[in-house]
Amino acid sequence: MPKFKQAAAELIKIAVPSIRVSSLLKEILRITGEDEVSRALCSQLVSLATFRRTEKVSEAEVIDGLIEGIAHAELPEAVHEWFVSCRDDLIQLLQCPSIKLPAKALQLSTDYEKVFESGNVVTDVRPVFDDDREAMMGxxxxxxxxxxxxxxxxxxxxxEISLALDLDDIEKLIAELEKSRTKAESAKQQLSSISGSEIFVVGEETYGFG
Structure with missing residues (x-):
């Protein structure tokens, strides 16, 4: 990764870092000019920063553990040598706000006991038969x-959980979802105007990896 040290130096000196992972990816892409490399670097830096945060260990411990793992893996020696040569740069990256802030925001946006993945509504038709079960009455x-x-x-x-709904339930659910959208947008606008800081609603940040 010939442009890694350049990317590290520029990311470390960012004066006003973003809390968005997608913004971090755009910045790395601007520096490297290589989409695949940028996505890989961004993903790994955020993952390492998140691991450091959740495990409550130092940046040096994270990178040294990574280097030790690579040393015992079946990888070319050049890979291990590269990580050793970039150890200090990697530690400084995990210490800098341009990596720590989006990693923290990403973790906070998914730090819930249950996280919705997908949903759908199945239409169920149940026939009503007569007592002899020979004729369908409706x-x-x-x-x-x-x-x-x-x-x-x-x-x-x-x-998975399945819930039976009647028409009134569906109308209530649609109304509540619309209220939720409105409240989220209102909260975003008001907090932005009060604090002047960067704010996004969970779900509108794509994280840049898709």
Whole structure:
């Protein structure tokens, strides 16, 4: 990664860092001019910074642990030598706000007991038969909301819950979701005007890796 040291130097000296991972990625891409390399570097730096934060260890411990792991992995010696030569740069990167802030914001935006992954509504038709079960006398149409979510202990495997809805339930749910959108946007605008700092609603930040 020939432009790594240049990228490190420029990221470290950023005066007003962003809390958005996508902004960090754009900055790295501006420096390197290489999309794939920029995404890999951004992803790994944020991952290392998040690991340091959650495990409550020093930046030096994170990088030294990484270098030790590489030394014992079946990788070319040149890879290990590169990380050793860039040890100080990597430590300084994990210490600088341009890496720490977006990593912290990313963690806070997903630090919930349950996180929604996806959802869909299934239309369920249930026939009503006569007592002899020989003739269908009618049918009932129901709606089932299926929600897939992730939990701390799910290890990336989504859990599922199914909820039966009637038409009134659907109208109430739509109304609540619209209220939620309005409240989030209002809170964002008011907090931005009061503090003047960068604020985003969870979900509108793409993190730049997609």
């Amino acid at each position: 049918a009932i149409i129901g709606q089932v909301l299926r929600i897939h979510y992730l939990t701390d202990g799910s290890q990336g495997r989504p859990q």
